[in-house]
Amino acid sequence: MCLAVPTKIVKIEKDQIAEVVLSGVRMKVSLALLPEAKLGDYVLVHVGYAINILSEEEAKETLKLLSELEKEKADGKNIRVIYSPIDALNLAKENPEKDFVLFGVGFETTTPMIAHTIKVASKKRIKNFYVYSVHKLIPPALKVLVKDENIKINGFLCPGHVSVIIGSNPYEFIARDYK
Known part of the structure; x- marks a missing residue:
């Protein structure tokens, strides 16, 4: 399952590392995919990477939903x-x-x-x-990577099964805009 969790950036360190808080627990995440994130931003975190900036309202709404699901399951609901x-x-x-x-x-x-x-x-x-x-979509994540001048990319190994579904058109911006 792929689930991104909203967290708040409470500290930014060097080398695109941030400290975030989730349910009172502090942890470090990479900002390599989201270099424009700044202190105080709410970000979605998936497998240790910040992948999207959220408004405070969106983050709190999502966290409330997750909390409610956990409570409902604890109360015996069928989740x-x-x-x-x-x-x-x-x-x-x-x-x-x-x-x-x-x-x-x-x-x-x-x-x-x-x-x-x-x-x-x-x-x-x-x-x-x-x-x-x-x-989620693969091409927007790739776009974040190629836009970052600090990341030196020699090529992508993309999931072939995704490309079978979406075709090659969504990837053409890489060859066209980032030679």
């Missing part, structure tokens, strides 16, 4: 990780009296299966199945 969107759809089909929300995360490669699941739900008239999509 679980599934491995296929079809699994979530089957749960909805088996329990028509309950609403099911699939929290769809990932990159370009996970969106087709979720889109297919939405089509199946529509075709089967399953009315208690919802999707909350927070998918």
Whole structure:
């Protein structure tokens, strides 16, 4: 699962390293993908990298949602990780009296299966199945990297399975704008 967590930058160190706070815990993250981030900014952190700047309102809203989900699960609510969107759809089909929300995360490669699941739900008239999509794209991350003059890039090894889904057009800016 790919989940980015909102944190607040409380200290910026040299070499594009920042200290952030998450639930009262301080940790170090890289700003290599987000060099424009500054002290006090709220940033999404994924696998140790700040990947996006958020407004304070967006960060607090996301943290509130995560906190509420944790509380609901602790209170015995049925919140679980599934491995296929079809699994979530089957749960909805088996329990028509309950609403099911699939929290769809990932990159370009996970969106087709979720889109297919939405089509199946529509075709089967399953009315208690919802999707909350927070998918990410590879090309914007690459753009951040090539814009940074401090990073010397000789080439990219990109995920072929993503390129099969999105094609080569989204990558053309690299050859065109960053020779």
